[in-house]
Amino acid sequence: MHESPLTGLILSGGGARAAYQVGVLRAVARLRRDALGPRSRLVNPFGVICGTSAGAINAAALASHADRFDAAVDVIARVWQGFSADQVYRADSLGVIRSGARWLTMMSIGWVIARWRRARPRSLLDNEPLAGLLQRLVPLERLPTLLAAGHLHALAVSASSYSSGEHFTFYSAAQPVEPWERSQRVAEPTRLTHEHLLASSAIPFVFPATRLAHGAGRGWFGDGSMRQTAPLSPAIHLGAQRLLIIGAGRMHEPPNRQVADTGYPNLAQIAGHAMSSIFLDALAVDVERMRRINRTLALLPDSALADTPLRPIEALVISPSQRIDDIAARHLGSLPAPVRALLRGVGVGGEGATARGAALASYLLFEAPFTGELISLGETDTLARRDEVLRFFGWDVAGRPQVAGAALDISLP
Numbered sequence: 001m002h003e004s005p006l007t008g009l010i011l012s013g014g015g016a017r018a019a020y021q022v023g024v025l026r027a028v029a030r031l032r033r034d035a036l037g038p039r040s041r042l043v044n045p046f047g048v049i050c051g052t053s054a055g056a057i058n059a060a061a062l063a064s065h066a067d068r069f070d071a072a073v074d075v076i077a078r079v080w081q082g083f084s085a086d087q088v089y090r091a092d093s094l095g096v097i098r099s100g101a102r103w104l105t106m107m108s109i110g111w112v113i114a115r116w117r118r119a120r121p122r123s124l125l126d127n128e129p130l131a132g133l134l135q136r137l138v139p140l141e142r143l144p145t146l147l148a149a150g151h152l153h154a155l156a157v158s159a160s161s162y163s164s165g166e167h168f169t170f171y172s173a174a175q176p177v178e179p180w181e182r183s184q185r186v187a188e189p190t191r192l193t194h195e196h197l198l199a200s201s202a203i204p205f206v207f208p209a210t211r212l213a214h215g216a217g218r219g220w221f222g223d224g225s226m227r228q229t230a231p232l233s234p235a236i237h238l239g240a241q242r243l244l245i246i247g248a249g250r251m252h253e254p255p256n257r258q259v260a261d262t263g264y265p266n267l268a269q270i271a272g273h274a275m276s277s278i279f280l281d282a283l284a285v286d287v288e289r290m291r292r293i294n295r296t297l298a299l300l301p302d303s304a305l306a307d308t309p310l311r312p313i314e315a316l317v318i319s320p321s322q323r324i325d326d327i328a329a330r331h332l333g334s335l336p337a338p339v340r341a342l343l344r345g346v347g348v349g350g351e352g353a354t355a356r357g358a359a360l361a362s363y364l365l366f367e368a369p370f371t372g373e374l375i376s377l378g379e380t381d382t383l384a385r386r387d388e389v390l391r392f393f394g395w396d397v398a399g400r401p402q403v404a405g406a407a408l409d410i411s412l413p
Helices: 015-036 038-042 054-063 069-081 093-109 128-137 140-148 194-200 233-237 267-299 324-329 337-344 358-362 368-383 386-393
Strands: 007-011 048-052 154-161 167-173 185-189 210-214 217-223 242-246 314-318
Touching: 007 054, 007 233, 015 038, 015 054, 015 069, 015 242, 015 358, 015 368, 015 386, 038 069, 048 054, 048 233, 054 069, 054 128, 054 140, 054 154, 054 194, 069 128, 069 368, 128 194, 140 167, 154 194, 154 210, 154 233, 167 233, 185 233, 194 210, 194 217, 267 314, 267 358, 314 368, 314 386, 324 358, 324 368, 368 386
Parallel strands: 007 048, 007 242, 048 154, 167 185, 242 314
Antiparallel strands: 154 167, 154 217, 210 217
16 A cells, blocks of 8 residues: 555656656665554555656666565665666677767768668667666566556656657556646556567667657657756646655755856756756656645635645655766776767767866766766665654654555564
8 A cells, every 4th residue: 555645756857867756765775664564565655656767767666566565675786786788788899889989970961861761760778788787677467457546546657758849647446546637748648568568768869759649649759857957847737635756856056156157168068058958857846836836825814725736735856966977987987888989979078177078978877886876875875864754754752654545563573
């Protein structure tokens, strides 16, 4: 069963940066065990789980094991702690030449050369290995049973349609939920598959689009962070009463931060900036919007509240206390040599303080030294806010969580 009130988990996108989410979840599981005892392992703290891009993969892995949350977190953590890039994309010389080198050549020479027109590369990298990883990590065939048994209320995965230009939220729920539709945003109930995860995590330009069926037919879909103007919306529409939001980048830079002038930005720096706009900005803006709405609702009299469909949403936001770009800069040497050579072509190079293009590389650094450091950071950041986390979930003596309307008995062995 899942805890009550209905808590939503928001896992944002960010490629390899999503390792930070795993650290946060490990700390949450640890704090719950410490507060409630071992019996808590049988209860899922998140009734609604929503994910985008790499966050969609983490979300689906958790949802597929909603009846054993702590064990699911341990499995996901082992994968991220032992990551190597070749589990996600072809990182060998032949694979990079067949995709990335050819793609960059096409960008520089153009599509007019006939021999290239016969074999147009679709992306910078080939993410075929990721499909195999999903088969092992995410048993989505378990999802309908878990929903029916009450271990989970809903799972939602976001993707962006290259065909229609709309942003889609695909979801599966225990009970029928009326689809919602907003400007350029569509929600669709469906049986979620690994293809939805591949589409959601297809970083633009980097990984190829995935063809998906939907209500209007079929179309090509890419990363769900694109055109995602309201990342919190799916969880709220699916009934979440409070939200744990885990970001993949700092929500605010410290005031008066000194930024060195390194001259005219190269292609990697511009691409990294664009990636940040796609993966990080929408979440920060939506969190600010939610807080403004909460403050406004707090000022309204009860009679006015009765006339609006809006309701205050309690939220806890956990995001990195350090700049992930700086962490990535220390680990550029961990990338496979063929990938480093490819990225040098767009301006990624150096290491540490002299690194260039680390922001772009951070999305592709599926290597254990980098992901392991992010997991540790996520744990440290969360444990540093122990009292805040316990208050948010009600995991204390005065406020024990409810399970499907009944008290959670933590005295059982």
